[in-house]
Amino acid sequence: MARTGCEPQKFVARTGTRVKRRGGTLLLVMAAVLLRGATDVNAKSQVARGRYLVERVMVCGECHTPRVHGKPDFKRWLEGGPLPFVVSKKAAKYAPAIAGLPKGWSRAQFVRFMETGVTPNGVSARHPMPPFRLDSQDANAVADYLVSLKKPQVRTSAASPARRGDNRE
């Protein structure tokens, strides 16, 4: 009698565990789905933040977008071109393409440049490139945004010399 009395309890206990386990798995799956959603949202907001910094705070396009009749050509956004002004004899005359990141630069090299102003060659960019010193989060946001842009189909000849450094005087 005592034995049979125990049976249903055991059963309840076992089913309880099974339900708990299943619940646990379901929770894990839900957490994974939520987490993925959160990562996507984070990635999206990083790109949006980078875009905001590039377009509205640091106005990279003023120099890095080629111009037609003096106005930025938005179809070639951040694809590089001759500067609309000359700052000094020693200053650069061209701003290179940065859409999709500068040619040949890794993401890490670009982030380092935005944080320190030091290019992969170990030099700093010439005037009028501003000596930005972004924090890691902003530098990464700008990188995410630039990576999200298409690399220029045809690199304008104006942009290429700047990248090779042969527009130095």
Ligand code: HEC
């Ligand atoms: C006032 C004009 C100006 C603004 C604003 C500007 N840049 Fe530049 N940038 C230049 C010029 C000019 C060069 C080329 C410097 C040289 O040849 O030494 C340059 C060089 C660079 C380079 C080095 C590329 C290479 O291939 O050597 C990167 C990367 C870059 N800029 C990114 C940016 C980003 C990102 C922004 C905005 C956050 C920005 N720049 C804003 C003018 C500007």
